[in-house]
Amino acid sequence: MRAVSDNSMHGSPSPLALPQVDRELPLYLRTSAPVVFADGFYDEERHGLDAFRWMRESGRLAFAPADVPRFLEVWVLSEFHDLSQHLEVSCGPVRERIPLLTGWGRLSLPVPAGTDHVAFTVNRIFPREYYPDDSRTLSVRMRPPLLHEDTDRHTHIRRQYANAVANTREMLEGRTALASTPPSLGIDLYGVCNVKPPCVYCEWDFAKALEGRHVDTPFTLDTLREWGPFFDNSVSLVNCSIGEPFMMKNIDELLDAFGNAGKVLEMTTNGQILTDRNIRTLLGRPIDLYVSLDAGTPDTYAKLRNQRFSTILENLRRLVEAKGGPGALPHVHLVFMPMRVNVGELEQFVRIAADLRVDRLVLRPLNYSDGIALDWERGGYRFEYQRELLPFEELVRVSGRAAELCRRYGVELADQMDFGGDLGERFAELFQEGRQSVMVEPGGEATREATPPGGDESSTQTPDASAVVAGPAGAPVSPPSVTQSVESHDALAGPSFDGQLALADGHSAPIEVRPVAMPAEAARPSLGAERKPACTEPWRSLYILRRGVLPCCYGGAPIADMTEYRSAWNSPLLQDIRAELAAGRFHAYCLKSPACPIVRKSVQARALPVRQAVYVQLRRGWTRFDRMTRGGAGRLLHWSRLAVRGARRVLTDPEYRRRRFARRLPN
Ligand code: SF4
Incomplete structure (x- = not known):
């Protein structure tokens, strides 16, 4: 059996012939039909693995009509961070207005029987100030689409997109208890x-x-x-x-x-x-x-x-x-x-x-x-x-x-x-x-x-x-040094972040957030990035791992047992982390996560508030000391804490004192 590949994910022309595979192809690939960029799109461009076309303010995709309902699956990239760019979709009698996610998001659109095209219009173009040397009018990027008859797949992708939009909306509103689940x-x-x-x-x-x-x-x-x-x-x-x-x-x-x-x-x-x-x-x-x-x-x-x-x-x-x-x-x-x-x-x-x-x-x-x-x-x-x-x-x-x-x-x-x-x-x-x-x-x-x-x-x-x-x-290159503390694991290293670095040097001051490619001095229209928190991971991700639940791939300590992922998602700790990040500050959990690149870069750029910078350095020093003593210092601290807690109770709780010492008195 010859296979076709779901290259709509990354933008290569679709469908694409591949070598022999010995498994049955899923329905959406077995029923896929060609689609052409008809009007309103510029020539194909490549950015690394990505092949895409920029759309003008409106565009049209065309295909041969069929006598069964089908679904058009297409990845769309918006430059706006705040869901303020919409795509108006028109396909036969179907009309939809879809808020676009920042970056690549995948849409699945119903295509009624007998229809031979889908038309798109945007409400906002990508501001020209971001491409002053390019005379084109640019709105969104689109990867090569996929047209198929797989209702289940359509349902999955609609559900995922709706959840991702709800998740972004909750993040932009600064909510800490989320109705959405992690995208x-x-x-x-x-x-x-x-x-x-x-x-x-x-x-x-x-x-x-x-x-x-x-x-x-x-x-x-x-x-x-x-x-x-x-x-x-x-x-x-x-x-x-x-x-x-x-x-x-x-x-x-x-x-x-x-x-x-x-x-x-x-x-x-x-x-x-x-x-x-x-x-x-x-x-x-x-x-x-x-x-x-x-x-x-x-x-x-x-x-x-x-x-x-x-x-x-x-x-x-x-x-x-x-x-x-x-x-x-x-x-x-x-x-x-x-x-x-x-x-x-x-x-x-x-x-x-x-x-x-x-x-x-x-x-x-x-x-x-x-x-x-x-x-x-x-x-x-x-x-x-x-x-x-x-x-x-x-x-x-x-x-x-x-x-x-x-x-x-x-x-x-x-x-x-x-x-x-x-x-x-x-x-x-x-x-x-x-x-x-x-x-x-x-x-x-x-x-x-x-x-x-x-x-x-x-x-x-x-x-x-x-x-x-x-x-x-x-x-000369300086000798190796370490800049963070406490345990983590390399295998946690994962996707790169779009979280912003610079934190205001004050407990309640707003965070400075800039679009990634934007020079600080340039005055350009906002794309809405300033509405995002310092790090978006605790809204967007959850790691359900054997070693525990983590809010991000750089998290130091697990926040719950793997079986407790549902309650962990809106637990008091995770809500606190979200609240701090939404306010432009790092939570103590982040400062204790030595592998976190966002914290690390802030330390290097001296962008942390003084108190947090001191905390990070002290923690780092302590962890080094504990390692030098092969964990002895940590154990000593643990036992000392228990002893202090016990002594305090003996001094302040007569009932506890009576029970504890009564046991030792001879009958
Ligand atoms: S440790 Fe904090 S700042 Fe770093 S990735 Fe995790 S949530 Fe974001």
């Missing part, structure tokens, strides 16, 4: 891993201890049924397992269920068991597959995991080949977390990404935490977690360097270190230093020719990290 759901597919011992930066033991009685809780179709509206209303699923999803026996049926319900799935794998069967399972599915590689050579990979570097490259080559090259589904993203051990291999890594023709290279920071004390001897290398963390300045330089290398090698970069969308703008000098270190590096071309793409299997040298990331003037 993005963090899930925990599988808790077992094939890499043993675990990757050197994985807090495996800590995570499994947190998972406790849920460590073996299976993830099945029953889980989805039990979640009810939490699953049904969500648009995207992000797998945050401490485990390898391709070890699951029931992965096929789960991926079918996700696909049929119109979900977009993000999933991370170590790539070591991408067998032919698993590759077939993935083909044509709307999945963003993140492959943790983190090394440009087999030697460095051996220091992080094991000897299977070449196997993974071969697996990826087969996967990209089988899916039909870049752009086809699933999207394959190669992940690099810069650390002291691998930062010198960034260029080799970019070349591997180019050679394998993956869809994106993802730059993701190693989680900052003063509390992680991992210490491994592997591949002839001593990996001490704290020593591997690069200072913030160095990370920004790596960011700039990656941007330049990816540009040079034609690789699309997703920089998850650019947390607020303005890393390069806010830390321009450091970012530029990173870029220039590529431009001025002597012998760069010669190095590229000497090392074949895919890595030199016989290499035993890891280049000196500081030499690579030093600025053009050869300024």
Whole structure:
């Protein structure tokens, strides 16, 4: 059977022929029919993986009529943050007025039998001040649409969109108790891993201890049924397992269920068991597959995991080949977390990404935490977690360097270190230093020719990290330091944020929020971003994981047991977090979450109120001290607290005193 792929998700022309797959196609793909951009649209443009067309103030999509009712599924991007842009839709007798979500949102529109087009009009255009050098009139972007006969899918997508609009409305109104459910759901597919011992930066033991009685809780179709509206209303699923999803026996049926319900799935794998069967399972599915590689050579990979570097490259080559090259589904993203051990291999890594023709290279920071004390001897290398963390300045330089290398090698970069969308703008000098270190590096071309793409299997040298990331003037790189505190886990690192960085230096002052690409000095019409809270995650996301429920993928401590996700969603703690963020402040929970990039960037930019900055530093110092004493300081503090509490009760509660000491008196 030849398959077609749901590329409407990411904008490639649809339908698209793919290699043979051995599963039945879902109804919406079996019944899909061609649609053309008829009037009111400009030529197709590409932005990385995205293919789209800008619409003028109005536009029309056309298709051959059919004698059955159908549904038009289309992704639309609005630049407005406050639901103030509407799309008027007209299709035969059907008229609708749809508020548009910021960014890409997916609509599903009923198409009555006999109809041959759908017409659109917007109430507001994208203000011209944002594209002064472009003479066009731009309103919204549209990806290639999908026309099908699948009523269930239409129902799913309508429900998801309605929930996402309700969720945004509640967020804009500053509500803390939400009637909507999270549009993005963090899930925990599988808790077992094939890499043993675990990757050197994985807090495996800590995570499994947190998972406790849920460590073996299976993830099945029953889980989805039990979640009810939490699953049904969500648009995207992000797998945050401490485990390898391709070890699951029931992965096929789960991926079918996700696909049929119109979900977009993000999933991370170590790539070591991408067998032919698993590759077939993935083909044509709307999945963003993140492959943790983190090394440009087999030697460095051996220091992080094991000897299977070449196997993974071969697996990826087969996967990209089988899916039909870049752009086809699933999207394959190669992940690099810069650390002291691998930062010198960034260029080799970019070349591997180019050679394998993956869809994106993802730059993701190693989680900052003063509390992680991992210490491994592997591949002839001593990996001490704290020593591997690069200072913030160095990370920004790596960011700039990656941007330049990816540009040079034609690789699309997703920089998850650019947390607020303005890393390069806010830390321009450091970012530029990173870029220039590529431009001025002597012998760069010669190095590229000497090392074949895919890595030199016989290499035993890891280049000196500081030499690579030093600025053009050869300024010395400061030693590694850590800037945050308490435990977290790398596997929680996930999607990038659109949360804004700058917090007012005052407890009740309003937050400064700027559209991501907007220079501070430019006076442009508002797109409504100032109405959004400092971070939108606690409205948009909920992570239901074996180790507990988290309000965001960077949250430090779980806020509830995984079985209590319903009550956790509107719990007093989560409502408090929302209230603080809506008021332009970080909640204590955020300050205690060392991996949070938004807090971290605020610390670096000295944008935190003094009291919060002091709190973060004290907490960081304490966590370091506790680690140095191997947890002894923490235990001592715990017992001291219990003793003080007991003494206070003895002094203030006569009844307690009588009961306690009566037990000790002889009869
Ligand atoms: S820790 Fe707080 S600020 Fe950071 S992502 Fe989570 S909710 Fe947002």
